[in-house]
Amino acid sequence: MTTSSKTLGDWLHDFEREAFRLETLDDYGKSGGVAAYQAFLAGEPQPENYRTDSWVTTVGDAVRAGKRMYRVHILARPLTDYLRYELSWGYRRNMTAGEEFFILDTTEEELNEPAHYLYTTVTDPAYRDVKPGTVMALWAVNRAAGQGRTWVRRGCHFPGLVRYYRTQGFELVHEVQRTRTKVYLMGRRAEHVTDLEGRFGALSGPRSDTSA
Known part of the structure; x- marks a missing residue:
């Protein structure tokens, strides 16, 4: 160097x-x-x-x-x-x-690449240890692959969510600065997910109250 x-x-x-x-x-x-x-x-x-x-x-x-x-x-x-x-x-x-x-x-x-758009997800904190948000994201990735889509795209307004979505395999594609806020646009390539059944199985059954 x-x-x-x-x-x-x-x-x-x-x-x-x-x-x-x-x-x-x-x-x-x-x-x-x-x-x-x-x-x-x-x-x-x-x-x-x-x-x-x-x-x-x-x-x-x-x-x-x-x-x-x-x-x-x-x-x-x-x-x-x-x-x-x-x-x-x-x-x-x-x-x-x-x-x-x-x-x-x-x-x-970019527009010509077929994609699904994953809107915001809401999960119960009692299930946090089995990561239901990640399971939903992977379901979308798997479904997109099954339907011949290339991408799953999603967006958010907060850097904290960008970091969280990255743990699900999404990458930051664009940062769009609006007059009063910034929008983060992210994407992940569609692919078949082999362990979805096991992940959904972990979500079933009663959960303990994590606040207790």
């Missing part, structure tokens, strides 16, 4: 031919330009210091020197508030300085 004392600014100043950035997140709102982002959400004009930001100078200097700066953003609809801001303000501003942008929209590809 090699290390370098150069800063990002040094690399952007010293590169010889091309500088490329791959963006895969739905929200880079905490990486800079917070005031401009808030102005966009409030419907206000672009702040003067945003339009004349040093990044515009960096890009312009590189392009005039015969270098290329470009980025690819992989995204899916519906667009988050941040993506609307980025596409409406950020990319257009940077394009005036010569930066190039390429958008890879995976929405249609």
Whole structure:
């Protein structure tokens, strides 16, 4: 492994031919330009210091020197508030300085994959030790496979639930920032589950009161 004392600014100043950035997140709102982002959400004009930001100078200097700066953003609809801001303000501003942008929209590809959607589940705490929520999730995964679906998808609003659903084999696919809340969209590939009968059997019969 090699290390370098150069800063990002040094690399952007010293590169010889091309500088490329791959963006895969739905929200880079905490990486800079917070005031401009808030102005966009409030419907206000672009702040003067945003339009004349040093990044515009960096890009312009590189392009005039015969270098290329470009980025690819992989995204899916519906667009988050941040993506609307980025596409409406950020990319257009940077394009005036010569930066190039390429958008890879995976929405249609994602929508064309057959899937079941698992809505919220409610379980009795008395059965917590046999994990009824996990059993229901696995039932959905097994049923989706039996019906020729590719995915089981689900969503939530709380990071705690994201961690819990990950224990059931779901992975975070998108984080969608709404005006007042964030939505976490998750998915798990459909597959046949061989031990469902045993799991359902563990749920039968009386349970003791865990609060006693």
